[in-house]
Amino acid sequence: MAPGGSACKEVESYPAVADYAIATTKPESNSMTTKSSFGFVGKHGIQSNNGVYELLECPVCKNLMYPPIHQCPNGHTLCLNCKNRVHNCCPSCQYDLGNIRCLALERFAESLELPCKYHSLGCHEILPYYSKLKHEQHCRFRPYNCPYAGSDCSITGDIPTLIAHLKDDHKVDMHDGCTFNHRYVKLNPHEVENATWMLTVFKCFGKQFCLHFEAFQMGMAPVYMAFLRFMGDDSEAKKFSYCLEVGANGRKLTWQGIPRSIRDSHRKVRDSQDGLVIQRNLALYFSGGDRQELKLRVTGRIWKEA
Known part of the structure; x- marks a missing residue:
């Protein structure tokens, strides 16, 4: 027996969950x-x-x-x-x-x-x-998380890896160009699901951007939201701007902002309301007709700041 020691029963091994007290971050795998x-x-x-x-x-x-x-x-x-x-x-x-x-x-x-x-x-x-x-x-070379918000996807990687993953595994639409014109239709606008309606990836200026459009509950009120995320770091995202517009019946709602990096989670961007937010009553007014079906046309443009 070692000096000052006493035998104790055998214990099981544990998974890697230690924290580094000095750096206050989880240790690397x-x-x-x-x-x-x-x-x-x-x-x-x-x-x-x-x-x-x-x-x-x-x-x-x-x-x-x-x-x-x-x-x-x-x-x-x-x-x-x-x-x-x-x-x-x-x-x-x-x-x-x-x-x-x-x-x-x-x-x-x-x-x-x-x-x-x-x-x-x-x-x-x-x-x-x-x-x-x-x-x-x-580290700017650390992997990115998959930007798709419609599932609990655990895939990480560099941008080319994620582009291939979004296209092959999530069947996301890929487009070239800096302008977009999308029409969103929902048969039952009273049914609000906390999930992405649509994710589209645009390639322009040699970069990729994710356009999200979805429905979710904000407090007691259902809302619709469109926002853009940049597939890269925040320092690069700030070099670009974008605008979104939705409307009908002689009225329109516009938004202009800077795309958020995919380093920020989809949930973080959505909850910050950093995008075009449309209340359901206004969305139904834009849809026209008998207000029993949601029909929204969202247009937009991406440009690079000088």
Whole structure:
């Protein structure tokens, strides 16, 4: 028995759910890291081997460890979250963990520099160990989430990957050009579903834009909304503007704005009402007839700011 330790019952392994207390972000998934491709680089340019990676990997959640790094009396290390999850019992030797910090490993990690985990997607940054997570949270090469809002789609990737995915898997209409003229028809306008009616992708100025049109409940009132999202980062989205117009019977409703990046979730953009919002009574008035069927024609244009 190790000094100061006592045996405890065997515990199960847990999934990767540890948080990094210093960076206040969730640690990266190691599935993006290729051990055979990268070693760790010291501040003096010394390339280390793959064994260093294993030293810094928590044996329970398999994520890289950040302070405080804990160890048992026998020297086995693990991250803080997993220490709590295994009920203070070492998953390697089953001894009580106590509150021993592995300061040597924490200091060693501080001397290392690592490549961004999005290196394969184009990022060539080499970062200090304790700055890596913060960089990756905002890295412009990180994958985008699928912009389709009609399902709980978990696909991520770069823009070309998402374009192919939208076309092949979601059967989204693809158009070239910077103007659009869409007619939306709904047989029962009193039936409001919290789902996308239509998503159309437009290609212009060498970029892609997602035009959303949908019905949802805003408080007690059903509304219809059209808005544009840019398939790229916010810094690029701000270089463009767009306008939308809907109307009939000598009246029209217009909207002009800047497309939101798909970095912002569909729900976030919709709930912010950052687009053309049409109340149901007005939408039915635009539809004409006996108000028993919704017929809206939405026109618009995208342009690049000088």
